[in-house]
Amino acid sequence: MIPVRGVDGAKVAVLGLGRSGLAAARALRAGGAEPICWDDNPATRDRAEAEGFTCTDLSRQGAFEDVASLIVSPGIPHLYPHPNPVVLAALEAGVPVDNDIGLFFRSFATSAWDNHDTPPRVVAVTGSNGKSTTSALIHHILTEAGRASQLAGNIGRGVLDLDPPEDGGVVVLELSSYQTDLARALTPDVAVFTNLSPDHLDRHAGLGGYFAAKRRLFAEGGPDRAVIGVDEPEGLFLADQMAEGPADDRVIRVSVSRKMTGPGWQVFSRKGFLSEYRKGRQVGSIDLRAVKGLPGAHNHQNACAAYAVARTLGLAPKVIEEALRSYPGLPHRSQVIAEADGVTYVNDSKATNVDSAAKALGAFPRIRWICGGLEKEGGLGPLLPATGSVAKAYVIGREAANFAMQLNVEAEICTTMARAVERAMAEAEAGDTVLLAPAAASFDQYDSFERRGEDFMAEIKARLAG
Incomplete structure (x- = not known):
């Protein structure tokens, strides 16, 4: 568990008691807060009360008196198509609204890291399609290479259920637009944008709002390295905003539609072959056609993004290639x-x-x-x-x-x-x-x-x- 920091003695409301909400309540309690919980589902409230949590109808008059903040589960609308009544009440009361992702990023680093030779790192992956496979693939590559890795967020465990990281450990997070849109803290070391296509448009009031939610991971977080799919205009725009110039290798551009050999850092796939170029020279290549767990160009894009992250984390191309070949694939995804x-x-x-x-x-x-x-x-x-x-x-x-x-x-x-x-x-x-x-x-x-x-x-x- 990652205990939430900065909440000792505070009353914190938690709306939604599914996987992420209940984990947030536990982590808040571990950090010394008094969680006040609510969910419309009586069975879910019963589970929370069985763990000793107080459940109070947050829609009642005066529910937010003395409440320091409201933590909202990702499936609950906070703005579009219209705010949930409880969220609206918090906004009207001036109570800060956050989610478990925001709590995680503000609580992850602790003084225990002073004893680590290599600080732990966070890789956060967002995008419309492929983010689950890309996240799982990064985790697989790191694990196969003998690096301590944990997978969480929109896949695997809730972020606050994670174990405190080991020396040199890596946390890989899959983050949906619902999660990035509301988090008050977003500070990954490496941020990944796979692609963009229309989805969840009602929740974000259109494609522009949907892209803006994902862009927050980069604009708010200021990652040390950004891995960005540039096969859509939004990705090109994001890469341009993150880079100081064409040779800025803090941005790694990823494509499955064209060869890229400019002065920066690129990873692309053509006809089933992954290529890595830096400063105009090829420095790595992998034949993806025989990788059964990654069929098709869309999975080759996922492989390119995962490869780029692994290279950023110091792994050699041959080590990454060996791990790709043993990747079994994710359930329900190709x-x-x-x-x-x-x-x-x-x-x-x-x-x-x-x-x-x-x-x-x-x-x-x-x-x-x-x-x-x-x-x-x-x-x-x-x-x-x-x-x-x-x-x-x-x-x-x-x-x-x-x-x-x-x-x-x-x-x-x-x-x-x-x-x-x-x-x-x-x-x-x-x-x-x-x-x-x-x-x-x-x-x-x-x-x-x-x-x-x-x-x-x-x-x-x-x-x-x-």
Whole structure:
């Protein structure tokens, strides 16, 4: 646990008692604060009270008297599309609003570091797509290289549940826009921006607000090193803002769309080959085509970003290459779950928006595509140019018919996962990939994208076993 600093004797309100909220309450108590907790879910409140926390309805009149601050869980809106009533009450009372990420960054470094030969470091990864894989890949590379590493944030453990870092240890954080938008402290040693595509637009009042939330990790934090994907205008802009000039190697530019050989520090991938250039000269190269855990150009972008971070942390290219080859991949993200009779089965249930689904479609030559679900704002138009490898789509979800009408490939309305898997497997031929890449949220039929992916895997495995 990372006890929160600077709160001894203070009354601190905690709104939302899921994984991050309950961890924040524990860390606040460990730092000497008096946590006052609330969640709309009675079962969640019961769990908190079982740990000895006081639960008080923070929406009642006068709830913020003598409260020093409000800690808000990431899923709770604080501004758009409209503030949660409790957050609004705190704002009106002038009570500072923060989240667990802000608490972490202000509490992570302690006097115990005086005894370390090498100070611990924090790597923070944000972006629209690939941030989970990039974070997990950095953690994997460090672990394989014998470096002490912990993975947390939007993946793995809550940030305040982490162990105090070892000498030379590295904490790798995956941070969503919900987390970076509100944190009052953001001070990573290395910050990573993977890419940007439209997502969560209602929560940020448009694409500009969404980008601004992610940009805070760099603008507020002032990292020693910034690893930035520059295949979109926003990334180019961010890299330009962070650098003093073309040769400023505090910024490492990452691309999977072009070769970059300028005077600075670049890592890019073309035709499956990763290249590192510094001061106009190539200093490293890795063939990514044989890395099974990282199929497709979108995963090659993740590999480039993770490679750049590992180089910043002092690892040699050969050490990184060896670790990449042993990377198993993450569940529900380009996850190869089976191969039978020449057909490959891939679970990419995390492809919940059109951009991530388009990247998944670009990773395989001939696809039986299972798609559909709760459609996100903006429609499917940007996805259609990426469907050239699709032999047929099998559409699931409550609005499957409407979803199918927007596609430019042959589509069969299946509605359920069981029917979609049955039909895709029946029609798949040797060389095909049966791919779940929904391009939609899961909440019309499932509690989460994980549940959707698990259902897909269970259907595949049951049919192959039978």
